[in-house]
Amino acid sequence: MNTSSEPGNATPRRSVFSRMTVVAFLAGAALAGSIAAVAAATGMGGFHHGMMGGPHSAADVSAHVDHMLKHLYVEIDATDAQKAQITPLVQQAVNDLLPMHTQLQAAHTQAIEALTQNTVDRALAAHLKQMHVKSEMHAKS
Helix, strand or coil: CCCCCCCCCCCCHHHHHHHHHHHHHHHHHHHHHHHHHHHHHCCCCCCCCCCCCCCCCHHHHHHHHHHHHHHHHHHHCCCHHHHHHHHHHHHHHHHHHHHHHHHHHHHHHHHHHHHCCCCCCHHHHHHHHHHHHHHHHHHHC
16 A cells, blocks of 8 residues: 555646646736736836837827838948938828818717717717718828
8 A cells, every 4th residue: 555655646737737726827827917907007008119109299190100200221231322212201190180180089988978978879879970081082082
């Protein structure tokens, strides 16, 4: 008869491994949760470099575009002539798209407010849908 004090009857390593696995998983989940909580509390909303926090002035957007263009120029090793061609094109595109972005952001805020009410106003929802379809048609033309 084998007892636990005999050398041939050691506790199975599998139970220790499964306990260690569970402990490691729980520690990893706790770490990930705490990182997410800190990121949410400090306003770090993903990988948008702080530009997705709400409405921004034209100066903020222009500064952000200039910053991103500097990164692009380093990545593609752009010459001064290429920079002179790219910069005005990007700035013009941003200036053209900024009013549409502002309009879509306002529509998004309206939709969120309408859909988070205790009762959904069907007339408002239909109006928002109609405005969305109209903006899509305008964007395609």
